Amino acid sequence: MTIDIISRGKKSLLPMLNRAGKEVYTFKEICKLSGLSGSYARKVVFQLEKFNRLVRLEKGKYLYVPEGFEKNWSGNSLLIASRLVYPYAISYWTALNHFQFTEQIPSTVFVQTTARKFHPEIEILGVKYKFVTVNKRKYFGVINIWEGPHKIQITDKEKTIVDCLDYPEYCGGIVEAVKGLDTGFKNKELDLSKLIKYAKRLANKTVLKRLGYLITLLGINATAKQINEITAGLGQGYSLFDPSHPITGKLDSKWKLKINIPPDTLTEWKAS
Numbered sequence: 001m002t003i004d005i006i007s008r009g010k011k012s013l014l015p016m017l018n019r020a021g022k023e024v025y026t027f028k029e030i031c032k033l034s035g036l037s038g039s040y041a042r043k044v045v046f047q048l049e050k051f052n053r054l055v056r057l058e059k060g061k062y063l064y065v066p067e068g069f070e071k072n073w074s075g076n077s078l079l080i081a082s083r084l085v086y087p088y089a090i091s092y093w094t095a096l097n098h099f100q101f102t103e104q105i106p107s108t109v110f111v112q113t114t115a116r117k118f119h120p121e122i123e124i125l126g127v128k129y130k131f132v133t134v135n136k137r138k139y140f141g142v143i144n145i146w147e148g149p150h151k152i153q154i155t156d157k158e159k160t161i162v163d164c165l166d167y168p169e170y171c172g173g174i175v176e177a178v179k180g181l182d183t184g185f186k187n188k189e190l191d192l193s194k195l196i197k198y199a200k201r202l203a204n205k206t207v208l209k210r211l212g213y214l215i216t217l218l219g220i221n222a223t224a225k226q227i228n229e230i231t232a233g234l235g236q237g238y239s240l241f242d243p244s245h246p247i248t249g250k251l252d253s254k255w256k257l258k259i260n261i262p263p264d265t266l267t268e269w270k271a272s
Helices: 002-020 027-034 038-050 077-082 092-098 157-166 174-186 192-201 205-218 224-231 263-271
Strands: 024-026 054-058 061-064 108-113 121-124 127-133 142-147 150-155 250-252 257-259
Touching: 002 027, 002 038, 024 027, 027 038, 027 061, 038 054, 054 121, 077 108, 077 127, 077 150, 092 108, 092 150, 092 157, 092 174, 150 157, 157 174, 157 192, 157 205, 174 205, 174 263, 192 205, 192 224, 205 224, 205 257, 205 263
Parallel strands: 108 127
Antiparallel strands: 024 061, 054 061, 121 127, 142 150, 250 257
């Protein structure tokens, strides 16, 4: 009898999942769709995992794999990321690439959240996911984009840039942040006043210092008022421009930075 129930459950559940049109299902949703009790539903799910029709993302969450793709299904990585934590925003290098502010394609999907994940880094179907937990004051500037029929949350263009200046290690390095800033202004997609507002809201003086320095380096048009707004929030101490490089280099007294990477290195990508 148990075998019959499981067999019928497998045959009836897959068409239901297909008709529902979602890619990710919770265990509760599977129970509701199948009409099976928890214990039998678990056995059905286990069988479907064995046949690669369901992929366990984490406890209680499963990715539906269409028939015929059991061996090579990767799913939509942004959609998968959106189901792994709440609140969330696709961010840093992933957002930088989405907005075409860099030509580099990150091998990791970066997700910003205020929640703490037990495993801050996981891998699903060959794709790595990195969860960056931030203070609630840093979680803002989130917009919606569409991935097919699915609504996905992502940091907006200005928030993406200041986040990358806040944590260059999550965007492939400071040079990628420079690319994003330069490309965004070249394509008239960034608002400097909004960047300054966001940088101040992060309450990290180093972000303001890096932003001010790069505005000058890249020749971005800024009013005297905007420059004064940045310099007013710098403080007296010096910060490291690139946290991934040794603590050496010249001091920039205007922007209160130790420039520990040659300026030419920041823009040499333009000549390639």
